[in-house]
Amino acid sequence: MAFKAFVTSHVYSKQDASKERDKFSVQCVEWFDKNLYVGTKHAAVHHLILEGSKSENPSPDQTKTRECRSRKLGSSNAVVQLRAVPHFNHLLVLWDRSITALNMFSLESVPTMKKIQQVSLFEVSKSEEGEVLMVTSSSRRKVIHIHLVRVDRWELVKEVALQQDPVALAVDGATLCVATCDRYLLCDMETGRSEELFPHHHNKQRIIVSSAGQGEFLMNGPESLGMFVTKAGTCQRPPLQWSLEVQAARVCFPYVLTLQPHMLFVYSILDQRHKQTVSQHGAKGLLSTPDGVIVFTETDIFILHPVPVAEQIQALVGEKRVQEALTLLEGVQRHQPLDSYKELQKAVTCLAGFAHFYQQDFSEAKDLFIKGDLDPREILLLYPDLRQCLSEDFQSQLHQHPKDQDLQLLWAEDTNTYTHYLNFLRDFLLAVRGTEQDLRCTAEVDCALLRLYTELRDTERLRELVSLPNECRLDYCVPVLEQQHRFFALGCLYQSHGKQMEALETWMKIVDGLDEDPSCSDVYGHIIVTLSELKDKGTVWKCADWTLQKNPEIAVRIFTRRLPRDLLETQDVLTFLEKYLVALILYLEFLINDLCSEEESHHNRLALAYVTQTLQKEEEEDLNPTIGKLQHLLWESEFYDISTVYEAVKSTALHSVKAILLGRLGKHSQALQVLVHQEQNLQAALVYCHRASRDQEPQFKQALMMDLLQIYLDSEELINNAVDLLNDNPQAFTAQTVIQLLPDSWSVQLLSRFLVRSVRTTVHQRRMVKLQKMLVQAELRRHKVAWQMQASKMKFSLGKEQACKVCQTVIAEPAFACNSHGDIVHISCSGMI
Known part of the structure; x- marks a missing residue:
């Protein structure tokens, strides 16, 4: 679609005989609302009324002009200028070097307003106070007159002297821009001060100065430059580079229209580029109006209507002039209603995004799609393998998709490039997921992301998507995951949708080898974690037996790692674990060590389980861990039935365990006998004495050591061990008692080490007692x-x-x-x- 900033509408043409046509020749025009005023070559003013549609795309058939009134001012001389003053219903006419005031509708003269004589140029503007000012240039003197226009008169309020005759002028408020034969000037009508802008070398026909609106003037500067100058005398816009043959120029924001022989050129104020060329043979002048720009020839009048901004931008995007479209959008922001501007901005930004999208400028495209609030479904519609994600009732709101490239063909012919498009889609959907853009189509976005993750082998993000709350449709996503052998992710998807049993069954098939999914190395561990966190106790019991058969040591975590409020009934668990000894022991340890259970049955059961496990493993080399746990329990626990446990071990070879139980029964001498003679572990007997006497009075430990010494002395094979016991533990014995107990055959030399250390210990103790007494x-x-x-x-x-x-x-x-x-x-x- 070729870009057009304006469309031409032919509004009037004189169809009289050739002689009448020569008399009608148009010299100037003026416009207000639907009223068109024409000044002719032979001193006539015609009032025309424009009728017809004000549609967005007017055409000659829709625009009709009705001749209303005409007024003959004289027999000769052309009407030079027309200016409407709607505030007073005045039409000011410059004819025969004088200004006449006519009624805008009857074209009758205003009798109270006398002609102003000797005028070559004039312009009308409003002051800051709302008063109507008329600026006239004298044809005899180098002076500017400023008149205050009233409803029934005008008053001369000021004169501004110039060094040269004005050739053209334009006014904006209290600021006057004047062109002379060789320079441009700015004049302040309030103070009378003037400021030279820049010189020029144009002839009279090429001198141009006109109001550009918003406190700016447009001038034909040197070197064929269209210069924008503010009322402060500065240039805030880059100049336009136009032709040497420019005869007239008018601003219709955001464009400047320049009249050249046979052609009308349209330039953008925003980026200074040439946008359009309109053929206009014989055109004599231009007039800016709120509805466009009027172009007139001697016999015809045309209006160039601006094309709606949305259509202009769409045309620029269609021609891949994306930056121009964005520049135009930003430039017209202040001239558009806020709501319509926002909608237009979104539409244009999205169109620009599509242009970048097909150029594979994905980063810019993503930013533009997000900025334009594009519905993600519009993008999904472009991907042939993702259209199934869309719901059946979705209707695209983009009336024109810029399809420079068929992604379906690209999918089949260039998979590498197509992968780049898939990566872009993934990044875009990730960026909008959870935002307001996503609220309209959360399910479609999640389904598309799941499909993209599976195709792009993005295992980590796929797992994150299906594990967290999502809106994936199971009817679409389940087959996708099954086809791609993503069974672990499938289970997570079931789980996130509340289908716990389906999730666990899917994972169990992986563990059993029925399905293969290398994306997760520890599916069994994940099942255990899931069951330990699951609040549905019925599902836990259904899967518990399967988990325990696989690995009871790990599976017991489904009972032990639950939150306190979600713990299963203890007795039910103990009954269930009867056939899994390892799991039973671990669960009982959890009850006693972590939950601090003081129930006798739990302690009894754990001790008996240790005994059973020890007896089952007595052929194995490493029994220390289990025996150590059993001994620790028997020593530390106060809540088990000693007799029950002793009955279970008395006929076994667990002599160290029997010794502990005898000691807990108070039968320390028997315990030592078992350790010395049955266990034949003298070191264990000595350790027993130390352990049993912990937290007891010193006399208790001395009694145990004396029992052990007596056992050694009663056996001839242990005489040397008795000597070593005395020499190594002199502080544990009383010398007087030991001497009475020892055989007479023992020499002092044999006991010298014991005696010396014993006496030294006794002396030390007495001294310490005396010192303590003094303190x-x-x-x-x-x-x-x-x-x-x-x-x-x-x-x-x-x-x-x-x-x-x-x-x-x-x-x-x-x-x-x-x-x-x-x-x-x-x-x-x-x-x-």
Whole structure:
């Protein structure tokens, strides 16, 4: 679609005889609302009324002009200028070097408004106060007159002198832009000050100055440049590069229309580019109106209507002039209603995004689609293998998809490039997921992402999608995951949709080898975690047996790693785990160690389970872990039935366990007998003495050690061990008792080490007792003094020459005493020591 900024509508043509046509020759035009005023070559003013549709795309058939009135001003001389003043219903006419005021509708003269003579140019504007000002150029003097226009008169309010005659002028508020034969000037009508802008070398026909709106003027500058100058005398826009043959120029924002022989050129103010060329033979002048630009020849009048901005932008995008379209959009922002601008901005931004999309400029395309709030389904519609994600009731809102490239053909012919398009789609959908753009089509977005992740082998994101809450449709996504052998993700999808049993069954098939999915290395562990977090206890019981058959040591976590409020009934679990010894032990350990259970049945059951496991593994080399746990339980627990456990081990070879149980029954001598003679582990017997006497009085440990010594002495094979026991543990025995117990045949030399260390220990203990007694006495004395002072509640003052009342010598020490009479004395004199 070729770009057009304006469309031409022919509004009037004089069809009279040739002689009449020569008299009618158009010299100037003026416009207000539907009123068109024409000034002719032979001093006539015609009032035409435009009738017809104001559609967005007017055509000659839709625009008709009705001749209303005509007024003959004289017999000769052309009407030079027409200006309407709707505020007073005046039509100001420059004819025969004078300005006449006519009624806009009757074309009758306003009798109270006298002609202004000797005028070559004039313009009308409104001041900041809303008053209508008329600026006239004298044809005899180098001076500008400023008139205040009233309803029935005009008043000359100021004169501004110039050094040269004005050739053209334009006015904006209180600022006047004047062109002379060789330069352009800015004049302030309030102060009368003038400022030279820049010189020129144009002849009179090429000098152009017109109001550009918004406090700017447009001039034909040097070097064929269209210059924009503000009222402050500065240029805030780049100049336009136009032809040397420009005869007239008018602004119809955001464009400048320039009239050249046989052609009308349209330039953009926003980017200074040539946008359109309109053929116009014989055109004499231009007039800017709110509805467009009027172009007139001697016999015909045309209106160039602006094409709606949306159509202009769509045409630019269609020609891949994306940057121009965006520039135009930003430029017209202030001239559009906010709501329509936002909608237009979204549409244009999306169209620009499609242009970048097909050029594989994916980063820019994604940003534009997001900025334009594009419905993600419009993108999905372009991908042949993703259209099934769309719901049947979806209707595309884009009336024109710029399809430079058929993705279906690309899918078949160039898979590498098509993969880039898939990556773009994935990134775009990820960016909009969870935003307002996604709210309209959350299910379609999630289904498309699932399909993309499977095709692009993006395992991590696929797992994240299906594991978290999503809107994937199962009827579409399940077959996709099955075809791609993504069974683990399929289970996660079932789980996220509340279908726990279907999820677990899917994962169990992977573990059993019925389905293959290498994307997850520990599916069994995931099943255990899922069951441990599952609140549906019925599903847990259905799957528990399968998990325990696979690995009871791990499977027990479905019972032990649950939240406290979700724990299963303890007795049900214990009954269920009867046939899984390892799992039973781990569960009982959980009850006792983690939940601090004090139920006797739990402690009994764990001890018996340890016994059973130890007996089952007695042929294995490493029994230490289980036996160690059993011994620790028997020593530490206070809640098991000792007799019950002893009955279970008394006929076994677990002698160390029997010794502990005998000790818990108070039969320490029998326990030591078992360890020495049945277990034949003398070190274990010594350890037993230390362990059993922990937290007991020293006499208890001495009694145990004496029992062990007696057992050694009763056996001839253990005599040397008895000697070693005495020599290594002298602090545990009393020398007098040991000497009475030892055989007479033992020599002092044999026991010298024991005796020396025993005597030394005894002496040390006596000294420590004496020292402790003295420390206690000192502490008691300190407390007595404190109690006495607290009881007396008296204050004593000790002077520098204070003498003791007993020995009459000066008290030099800081410590002193007070007798019952209140006299201060030495501590030694008080009898306290």
